[in-house]
Amino acid sequence: MNYYLRSKIFLFALLGVTAFSCTSDDQIQYEQYVIYGGDLYIQHCSNCHGVNGEGLRDLYPPLKGSDYLANRVKIICAIQNGLKGEIVVNGKKYNQVMPKNNQLYSLDHAQIATYIYDKWGDESTKKLVTVEEVEKANCNY
Ligand code: HEC
Numbered sequence: 126m127n128y129y130l131r132s133k134i135f136l137f138a139l140l141g142v143t144a145f146s147c148t149s150d151d152q153i154q155y156e157q158y159v160i161y162g163g164d165l166y167i168q169h170c171s172n173c174h175g176v177n178g179e180g181l182r183d184l185y186p187p188l189k190g191s192d193y194l195a196n197r198v199k200i201i202c203a204i205q206n207g208l209k210g211e212i213v214v215n216g217k218k219y220n221q222v223m224p225k226n227n228q229l230y231s232l233d234h235a236q237i238a239t240y241i242y243d244k245w246g247d248e249s250t251k252k253l254v255t256v257e258e259v260e261k262a263n264c265n266y
Pocket of ligand 1: 166169170171172173174184185186187188191192193194200203204208209210211212214219220221222223224226237241
């Protein structure tokens with residue numbers, strides 16, 4: 126094997142390892158967010174929305190199967206600021222108050238949102254919600 130070929134193979138191997146370690150770092154971060162987010166969800170959200178995201182009759186809308194989840198910014202803003210006024214989830218109207226939770230910070234918001242999408246999102250929304258995405262969300266209300 127000549128030198129040129131050998132160095133090429135080495136380079137490809139190196140690229141492969143780098144790419145692989147990148148992916149698994151991302152994967153580890155994703156898994157961490159889902160785990161921490163799940164704990165936070167149980168602590169701060171499941172009272173109203175249910176452990177399995179099923180909601181509670183006419184009072185609390187479900188997260189599981191909710192068409193409201195399609196809009197990531199709206200979800201981030203609901204977690205950040207709470208929510209009030211009429212909303213429609215899966216064709217059903219809700220008009221209650223979701224209080225703002227002052228014990229949670231941006232990292233918590235990102236982890237909770239990541240958890241929600243991991244559990245109840247579809248393939249297009251099921252991915253990491255970053256702290257940056259949370260902090261950039263323009264929730265003017
Ligand atoms: C005290 C009860 C309560 C708690 C606690 C609560 N919510 Fe809500 N949530 C509501 C209500 C009520 C609404 C509907 C608000 C409206 O009618 O405008 C809502 C709406 C939502 C929505 C949008 C509608 C849907 O179902 O898709 C999301 C997403 C959501 N909540 C997520 C969360 C998350 C995440 C937490 C925890 C950080 C949380 N909620 C904590 C009561 C609550």
